[in-house]
Every structure is written in C-alpha cells, then in structure tokens.
Amino acid sequence: MDAPLIFNVQKFSTHDGDGVRTTIFFKGCPLRCHWCHNPESQRYDKELMLHHHKCTACGSCVSRCPEGANQILDGKLFFNRALCTACGNCVDWCPTEAREIVGEEYTVDELVKEAKKDLIFYEQSGGGVTLSGGEVMDMKNFDFVVELCRKLHKEGISVYIDTSGYAPYERFEKILPYVDVFLYDIKRITREEHIEYIGVDNALILENLKRLSDAGAGLYIRIPVIGGVNASPASITRAINFLKENNIKARQINLLPYHDIGKGKYAGLDRPYEDTKMLIPDKNEMEQFKTMFEEHGFSKVYIGG
Numbered sequence: 001m002d003a004p005l006i007f008n009v010q011k012f013s014t015h016d017g018d019g020v021r022t023t024i025f026f027k028g029c030p031l032r033c034h035w036c037h038n039p040e041s042q043r044y045d046k047e048l049m050l051h052h053h054k055c056t057a058c059g060s061c062v063s064r065c066p067e068g069a070n071q072i073l074d075g076k077l078f079f080n081r082a083l084c085t086a087c088g089n090c091v092d093w094c095p096t097e098a099r100e101i102v103g104e105e106y107t108v109d110e111l112v113k114e115a116k117k118d119l120i121f122y123e124q125s126g127g128g129v130t131l132s133g134g135e136v137m138d139m140k141n142f143d144f145v146v147e148l149c150r151k152l153h154k155e156g157i158s159v160y161i162d163t164s165g166y167a168p169y170e171r172f173e174k175i176l177p178y179v180d181v182f183l184y185d186i187k188r189i190t191r192e193e194h195i196e197y198i199g200v201d202n203a204l205i206l207e208n209l210k211r212l213s214d215a216g217a218g219l220y221i222r223i224p225v226i227g228g229v230n231a232s233p234a235s236i237t238r239a240i241n242f243l244k245e246n247n248i249k250a251r252q253i254n255l256l257p258y259h260d261i262g263k264g265k266y267a268g269l270d271r272p273y274e275d276t277k278m279l280i281p282d283k284n285e286m287e288q289f290k291t292m293f294e295e296h297g298f299s300k301v302y303i304g305g
C-alpha cells in the first residue's frame with residue numbers, strides 16, 4: 001500500500017509538545033474544523049498551492065502544463081483547478097515561486113534518518129518527534145505510522161502524536177507501546193456543537209479518550225479556545241466536568257487560543273474560509289479559563305502549546 005503523504009517536516013518546533021521537536025505533518029483528515037489553520041492538511045491527495053500574491057502573470061506556467069490548466073487573459077492568470085493533476089511540471093518554471101506542490105512521499109527510514117539529525121537537541125531539551133496532521137491515526141496505510149513510531153522508539157526518541165481521537169480504538173491500542181504522549185484534542189463536548197463545527201459526532205473521540213486514560217497512556221489534553229464558539233465559562237465548565245467525571249488522567253492541559261494565521265492558505269487552494277465570525281480570545285479570558293481548571297485541581301495548565 002502507498003505511503004501516506006507528508007506535507008511538512010518541521011525542525012526545531014517548540015509548540016508540539018515538550019522540548020525541541022521535529023514535527024512530521026501527515027496529509028489527510030476526516031474532520032473539517034471551521035478554524036483549521038492547515039487547510040492543506042485536509043485532503044489525502046497531492047495538490048497545487050498557488051500563492052496568488054506572488055504571481056506576476058508572466059505566463060511561464062501556461063506552456064508547461066500538459067492539462068491546459070493555466071491561461072493568461074487580460075494580463076491576469078486564470079487557473080482551472082479541476083484540470084490540475086498536481087503533476088508539478090509548472091512549479092520549477094515559476095520565477096516567483098508562486099507555485100508549490102503540497103504532499104510528498106517519504107519512506108519510514110528517511111523520516112527516521114531526518115529525525116535522528118537532531119538527537120542532540122532532543123537530549124538537551126527533553127524533546128523528540130511529534131506526528132501531527134491532518135489526522136495521523138486515520139492514515140489508510142496505518143502500518144506505516146506504526147512502523148515509524150516503532151523505529152523512533154527503538155532509537156530512544158520520544159514520540160508524541162497530535163490527534164483528534166477520531167479513529168478506531170484498535171489503532172490506538174496497536175501504537176500505544178511506542179507512543180510517549182498523545183496530544184489529545186477536545187474540541188467540543190456536546191454532540192450537536194461538535195457536528196456543527198467539526199463535521200462529525202464526538203462519541204468515538206470521547207470514548208477513545210476514556211479508554212486511553214484507563215490504559216495508562218500519556219495524555220496532554222488540548223482545547224482550542226475560539227471566541228464566538230467556545231470561549232465561555234459554560235463551555236470550559238463542560239470540558240472540566242467531562243474530564244473529572246470520567247477520571248481522565250491528563251498530565252497537563254493546554255488551552256490553545258484561536259488565531260487566523262492560516263486564513264490566506266484557503267485562497268491558495270481555492271477554498272472558502274467558511275466562518276468569519278470566529279474571534280481571537282483576549283488574554284484576560286484565557287487567564288480566566290486557566291484559573292477555572294486550576295480551581296478544579298488541574299495543576300499543570302498552560303495557555304498555548
């Protein structure tokens with residue numbers, strides 16, 4: 001079976017778990033969070049990202065495209081994504097680097113080799129490798145993910161997985177021996193709101209969290225906090241109650257304030273940025289939510305990742 005596509009290998013990351021980490025971003029996700037800041041992570045196939053602001057309408061890409069997907073009309077570039085096969089022929093011919101293919105194949109050994117280059121930094125900082133996405137746990141060739149974790153673990157590298165939890169529990173069970181921490185997202189507690197903002201029911205996600213906790217998995221709970229969506233004491237209280245009532249043994253809580261940095265990427269993929277009503281929560285609100293967790297006995301609560 002084909003290897004999953006990777007859309008970024010980010011070195012020296014300090015926002016995806018402890019210490020200095022190499023974050024490997026997998027392409028493909030079954031969820032559609034309104035606030036997703038990595039829209040290039042959503043589809044499982046390769047795609048062309050077009051950075052419109054860099055395009056000077058020079059026309060170089062027109063003759064390079066075997067599918068006729070590019071045309072210059074009235075001094076402007078028109079790109080027909082429906083014709084594009086993401087072959088990449090046009091990319092190197094663009095003088096302004098306005099074109100980029102998102103999604104690349106790697107072997108497990110190539111990724112392990114890349115990760116090992118920074119061993120010294122992991123050792124000094126308590127870091128390691130984080131697998132992120134997209135949704136790592138939903139990759140069709142899941143054996144690839146298991147093998148990657150197994151090999152990293154064998155090298156003594158700490159492995160974290162950033163997950164929405166939306167995958168069969170058997171997959172978590174299979175990978176558990178090689179994973180030090182799951183960075184586990186709790187996006188919404190009520191089923192209706194979860195369907196509205198994320199596109200799927202959350203029953204499986206919450207059930208998997210309970211089972212992982214019971215199995216003794218390392219868990220950092222991550223809650224995206226979005227103004228106009230869940231940045232309210234009532235919503236935070238629901239999350240706290242769920243964690244307490246189900247005795248979820250979280251090693252830490254990360255409250256992640258919404259940002260709209262990824263907004264521009266939607267245009268590059270010809271997709272609309274659906275929700276314009278989302279707001280960046282202010283610092284005082286975030287402090288208030290942090291205090292709420294602390295008052296309920298959670299000792300390690302952080303704002304940010």
Ligand code: SF4
Pocket residue numbers: 048064065066067068069070083084085086087088089090091
């Ligand atoms: S990636 Fe290939 S098919 Fe798509 S626009 Fe470029 S040359 Fe055409």
Ligand code: SF4
Pocket residue numbers: 054055056057058059060061062077093094095096097098099
């Ligand atoms: S080659 Fe690049 S700069 Fe030239 S028209 Fe195509 S996208 Fe625009």
